[in-house]
Amino acid sequence: MTSVHVTNLVKDYTLRTGLKRTRLRAVDHVNLELVPGRTVALVGESGSGKSTIAKILTRMERPTSGTVEVKLDDGTAVSKAGYRREVQMVFQDPFASLNPFHSIEHHIARPLRIHGRTATKQETHERVLEMLERVNLSPAPNLAPRRPHELSGGQRQRVAIARALAPGARVLIADEPVSMLDVSIRLGVLNLLGRLQREDRLAVLYITHDLATARHFSDEIVVLYRGRVVERGPADAVILDPHHDYTKLLALAAPDPERPGSMTADEPIDRDAIDNSVCYDHFAGEWREAGVPAAAQSEATR
Amino acid sequence: MTNLNSKAVASAADSAEMLAETAEQDGGPVRSGWRMLLPTMTPWLAVGLILIGSITLFGLLGPFLVGDPTTIRDQGLTGPSSEFWLGTTQTGQDVLAQLAYATRGSLQIGVIVGLLATALSSFFGIYGAYRGRAIDEAFSLLTNVFLVIPGLPLVIVISGFVPQESRGLWTIAVVLAVTSWAAAARVLRAQTLSVRSRDYVAASQVSGERSWRVIVVEILPNLLPVIASQFVFAVIAAILSEAGLSFIGLGASNSSTLGTMLFYAQNGFALPLGAWWWFIPPGLIIALFGMGLSLVNFSIDEIINPKLKNLRLHRKRARRALRLERELARGTRAENPAAGPTAEESAR
DSSP: OEEEEEEEEEEEEEEEETTEEEEEEEEEEEEEEEOTTOEEEEEOOTTSSHHHHHHHHTTSSOOSEEEEEEEETTSOBOOHHHHHHHEEEEOSOTTTSSOTTSOHHHHHHHHHHHTTSOOSHHHHHHHHHHHHHHTTOOSHHHHTTSOGGGSOHHHHHHHHHHHHHTTOOSEEEEESTTTTSOHHHHHHHHHHHHHHHHHHTOEEEEEESOHHHHHHHOSEEEEEETTEEEEEEEHHHHHHSOOSHHHHHHHHHSOOTTSTTTTTOOOSSOGGGOOTTEEEETTTTEEEESSSOOHHHHHHHO | OOGGGOHHHHHHHHHHHHHHHHHHHSSSOOOOHHHHHSOOOOHHHHHHHHHHHHHHHHHHHHHHHSOOTTOOOSOTTOOOOSSSTTOBOTTOOBHHHHHHHHHHHHHHHHHHHHHHHHHHHHIIIIIHHHHOHHHHHHHHHHHHHHHHSOHHHHHHHHHHHSOGGGOOHHHHHHHHHHTTSHHHHHHHHHHHHHHHTSHHHHHHHHTTOOHHHIIIIIIHHHHHHHHHHHHHHHHHHHHHHHHHHHHTTOSOTTOOOHHHHHHHHHHTTTTTTTOHHHHHHHHHHHHHHHHHHHHHHHHHHHHHOHHHHHHHHHHHHHHHHHHHHHHHHHHHHHHOGGGHHHHHHHHO
């Protein structure tokens, strides 16, 4: 089992306009903990830094400061080489994340081979079919030689999940895995993710902007606004009892059939007045400062 | 929000989806990725392939079937006859024999230059764009410098500078390749930048694929149609510029190409003497070969160019719709003769 500890993560981007340089802080002192068997939902609007965190966790971007530690059960830190075996990602768009040139089999066989999970061609082939069956893609022998464009969106996302799990990953980062899918298919894919998580005791970071699926699928919700964590807590507590203005706004934005007029009403909260310098922590039951190093505080919470 | 928690709904949705998906997959043969890269057969493509094929065959096998092209005879400048199918030159050499050897020489230089130029443009275009930052900047600069160097004048200068005895086939090929790769590299760079930012490239990096494998296995196949088209274009350009160089007497010294044939025809006053059999065949071969390659290129273009790709699909769909409409019109007319004209109008 593997857990991930993210401490004081900061990511700055330098914007250049002509000769002027400005700094954009995309992620501002974010702390996260991913533990086996638990799902953490990262909720926030576009540009709030969700995907940047995903990119840093998958080592596609380097953090400006802060640490990402991946630890095995016995407390040993995972080496650089082993990182990709432990932490894998499911991308948002299943239509873009599979190479149109290659067969389904190639997509799952490569991670198996790279990480030395299988030795011979025959073994790889059998393992690929096994993986496909695991993500409810059957008949696997029929699907394996096909190419992505012959599959539906839901099927492709299942292939992407199988690819992410192929190296034997214990930490899964799912970057809006269902937002590009038909509503009717979303539940199927989410339930599949849930089942795999239970079977493998995966640590999952579920990135989304959809509060409904976040509550359905995750144990803990972390709300991100303009790079800072503004609210965190158990899923139900955050949804049912939001404290921060931004979380309230998010909760109101979800159309609720039992609340007449909710679809047409104007935003009841002034967006410009939202303050992202404070964060409500449901675990501690108190307000605290957001966007500052949290070493001393987290010690206190434990 | 509440109904999402129902397990029954979830499993029902799941199985319904699976059913729909399995129904969709049945039928249709399994095709490999390579199949996707091949253009569909059209009359144009067929004509192009036949032209290229027959000229290549002539260049490959011709020299074994004809006599010595350099033999001098005392029957100079005779027209086509049963003995010499394409007549003779001023010094009595067999034009057909010369043509066979010249075709071989031109094809040789075309293919060599095509390969060299494609290799150069692929390296500078794809590798630079993939690595990004400083390497990309450096490669871009180099490409741009080579792009603004005027090709043919430089070739003339270099060919004139290299002494005649060391000006072999390879020298000319390298000079032509070095002056012709830049434009293709820029196109490849742009394409690579676009492919590189796709999710599947990121996904393969995340799964731990090495850089060279990402380039060769994940990116390159998606660029193959572009590279193929550039190769074809490079071959045409090389054959034409080599012919131009040889025609002004700056070609490879020890080879015979279609250009040198034209050069000797020009020097031997073929045009004023009306010896059309001497200069028309080499010119025609150049023209037909260029035409063949261009036709193939148009077909490749249908794969690369999204506009044309859709055009092809639309054409197919429109044809099917028209057929269906005609059948419908025929059906209604048979049923009800009065409705005939209206159905026909709608079909139009």
